[in-house]
Amino acid sequence: AQSVTQPDIHITVSEGASLELRCNYSYGATPYLFWYVQSPGQGLQLLLKYFSGDTLVQGIKGFEAEFKRSQSSFNLRKPSVHWSDAAEYFCAVGPAKAGGTSYGKLTFGQGTILTVHP
Amino acid sequence: NAGVTQTPKFRILKIGQSMTLQCTQDMNHNYMYWYRQDPGMGLKLIYYSVGAGITDKGEVPNGYNVSRSTTEDFPLRLELAAPSQTSVYFCASSYVEGVNEQFFGPGTRLTVL
Known part of the structure; x- marks a missing residue:
């Protein structure tokens, strides 16, 4: 069965600091991976997605994510929050x-x- | 192009009451989905539809019903509201062809007292 684990429930950073949000997945076939963002009281907005090709994908608002098949991870990063x-x-x-x-x-x-x- | 719209935005129900959450999309998407979001639990799929007249259960369908009479509309029905159905409900839609990407509505916050 497929599953997604985000180990960190809550992260606090200072403005200007770098950010990394962790994501580990389990999926039986070739996965298609997404990061969505939800601002308070709003619906979900797509930040970025990965299907194939370059394992480092760029999204909106300066976010990027790296797909690591060997670690079953798709961590989200931003250099300056x-x-x-x-x-x-x-x-x-x-x-x-x-x-x-x-x-x-x-x-x-x-x-x-x-x-x-x- | 409004995308995915949901009504109402907020609703308070008493135990045992019924209501319908409305969802409409104007992107001519075949696939539509209903999720519920509970704190710390992420989104759980309630029901989905692959086209007009075709619906199927998701992960947490108990206590809910859906119908899909048109491509645009996918209402979610609660027949006998229970406190366990207090949640935020999101509707989403996607194309049947091409890459898989879902578009979400703004949500309905439901409280059952």
Whole structure:
């Protein structure tokens, strides 16, 4: 069965500091990996996704993530955090294609809440 | 192009009451999904639909029902509300072809007292 683990429930960083949010996954086939961000009271917004190719992917808002197959990880990074990055971040795994018998269903991690201190 | 819209934004129900959470998308997506979000639990899939007239259970379907009479609409029905259904509900949609990417609505915060 597929699963996603985000080991850190809550992370606090100072504005301007670097950030790394961890994500480990278990998936039987070639995974399609996502990071979503949820600002307070809002829906989920896609930050970035990985399907194949270059293992370092760039997303919106200056975020990047690195896929490491040997470690089953897809950690999210940002070199310098801004106060507006305070939000909850979700890692998700699913099939590469929307069609097929998996019907594009995603499995989400528990989420990591990011607090940014001025 | 409004994307995925959900109504209402907030609702308080009494135990045993029923209600329908509305979800509409204007992107002509075949696939639609309902999730619930509980603190520290991430998102859990309740039901999904692969097209008009076709629905199936997700991970946590008990206490809910869905229908899909059109491509655009995918309402979620709670028949006998229970405190365990207090949660934030998200609707999402995606294309059937190409890469897998889901688009989310803003959510409905439901409290059952």
